[in-house]
Amino acid sequence: MGLLIDGQWTDQWYDTKSTGGRFVRSEAQFRNWITPDGSAGPSGEGGFAAEPGRYHLYVSLACPWAHRTLIFRAIKQLDSFISVSVVNPLMAHHGWTFEPDEGVVADHVNHASYVHQLYTLAQPGYTGRVTVPVLWDKQRRTIVNNESSEIIRMLNSAFDGAGAAAGDYYPTGLREQIDEVNADVYANINNGVYRAGFATSQEAYEQAVQELFQALGRMERRLLKQRYLAGAVLTEADWRLFTTLLRFDPVYYGHFKCNLKRLVDFPGLWGFTRELYQYPGVAATVNMDHIKGHYYRSHTQINPTGIVPAGPVIDFSAQHQRELV
Numbered sequence: 001m002g003l004l005i006d007g008q009w010t011d012q013w014y015d016t017k018s019t020g021g022r023f024v025r026s027e028a029q030f031r032n033w034i035t036p037d038g039s040a041g042p043s044g045e046g047g048f049a050a051e052p053g054r055y056h057l058y059v060s061l062a063c064p065w066a067h068r069t070l071i072f073r074a075i076k077q078l079d080s081f082i083s084v085s086v087v088n089p090l091m092a093h094h095g096w097t098f099e100p101d102e103g104v105v106a107d108h109v110n111h112a113s114y115v116h117q118l119y120t121l122a123q124p125g126y127t128g129r130v131t132v133p134v135l136w137d138k139q140r141r142t143i144v145n146n147e148s149s150e151i152i153r154m155l156n157s158a159f160d161g162a163g164a165a166a167g168d169y170y171p172t173g174l175r176e177q178i179d180e181v182n183a184d185v186y187a188n189i190n191n192g193v194y195r196a197g198f199a200t201s202q203e204a205y206e207q208a209v210q211e212l213f214q215a216l217g218r219m220e221r222r223l224l225k226q227r228y229l230a231g232a233v234l235t236e237a238d239w240r241l242f243t244t245l246l247r248f249d250p251v252y253y254g255h256f257k258c259n260l261k262r263l264v265d266f267p268g269l270w271g272f273t274r275e276l277y278q279y280p281g282v283a284a285t286v287n288m289d290h291i292k293g294h295y296y297r298s299h300t301q302i303n304p305t306g307i308v309p310a311g312p313v314i315d316f317s318a319q320h321q322r323e324l325v
C-alpha cells in the first residue's frame with residue numbers, strides 16, 4: 001500500500017492524522033474522455049476516438065469502483081472493443097500487482113509488474129495514489145482516465161455508433177434524479193463504507209456508520225415503492241449502488257464494521273441486489289474470492305492476521321420477484 005511521489009513508489013498507508021481520524025479520498029487525476037469522434041469531453045483533452053481494439057482496462061475484481069467499469073463493458077457488449085487486465089487481489093507493499101494467481105490476467109499491453117508502472121509510463125513525475133480502474137490508450141500509450149464514474153459514462157455512449165449494445169443508462173430525461181441519487185449514494189454508501197472502515201477515531205467511525213445506514217434507509221424506501229433508484233428504468237445510479245451492496249455482507253459488515261444491519265435485512269435492497277446480479281453478463285464479473293481476499297488480506301492494520309472468513313453463505317441467484325414492484 002503506498003503512493004507515487006515525483007514518480008517514485010513510496011510505501012505508506014493513508015494519512016488520517018491530519019483529518020481527525022477521517023478517511024478523505026483524493027481526486028483522480030487523469031480525466032480525458034473517449035468520444036465518438038475524438039473531440040474533447042467534459043474534462044481533459046481530446047484525441048481519444050472510440051475505435052475498436054484501441055483501449056485497455058486495468059481492473060481489480062475486488063474493487064467496487066473498478067467493478068462498475070467491468071459491468072458497463074459487459075452490458076454494453078464491449079468485450080471486443082476494450083481488452084482487460086486483472087490485478088492480483090492482494091494489495092501490499094508494491095500496491096496493485098500482476099503477480100500470477102487464480103483469476104489474475106497479466107498485462108499483455110505494457111508488460112507491467114505493478115500498476116504504478118502504468119502511471120509513470122503515462123506521466124513520469126506523477127505524484128498521487130495509484131488506483132484502479134485505469135483506462136489505457138494503446139495508441140497514444142497513456143492513461144485516458146482513472147475515474148470510474150467518468151469511465152462508465154463513456155462506455156455508456158461513446159461506442160454506440162461503433163457497434164456497442166443498445167441501452168442508455170444515463171437518459172436525458174432522468175439525469176436530474178440520477179445525479180441526485182448518485183450524490184447521496186457516493187458520499188454516504190460507496191465512500192461511506194470506506195469512511196467507516198478506514199476511520200482511525202471512534203467519532204469518525206460512528207459518524208460514518210450513522211450516515212451510511214441513514215442513506216441505506218433512504219434507498220430502501222425508494223426500492224420498496226419503485227423497481228429502480230431513478231424510477232421504472234435501470235440506470236447508472238443502480239449499477240453504482242450495486243457494487244457496494246454486493247460486497248456488503250461478505251466484507252463491509254465485518255471487515256469495515258458496518259454492522260447495524262446486514263444487506264439481507266433490507267427486503268428492497270436485497271431483492272434489488274439479486275436482480276442486478278442476475279442481469280445478463282453481470283454474474284461473470286463477480287469474483288467473491290478476489291473480493292474477500294483483497295479486503296481481509298490487504299488491510300493488515302484492520303485485520304493483522306490476514307485470515308479471510310469462511311462465510312457468510314449468500315445466494316445471489318435466488319429468485320427476486322422485483323418485477324412485481
Ligand SMILES: N[C@@H](CCC(=O)N[C@@H](CS)C(=O)NCC(=O)O)C(=O)O
Nearest residue numbers: 063064065129130131132146147148
Ligand atoms: N475515484 C476512483 C477511486 C478508485 C479507488 O480508490 N480504487 C481503489 C481500489 S477499490 C484503489 O485502487 N486504491 C489504491 C489506493 O488508494 O492506493 C474511482 O472511482 O475510479
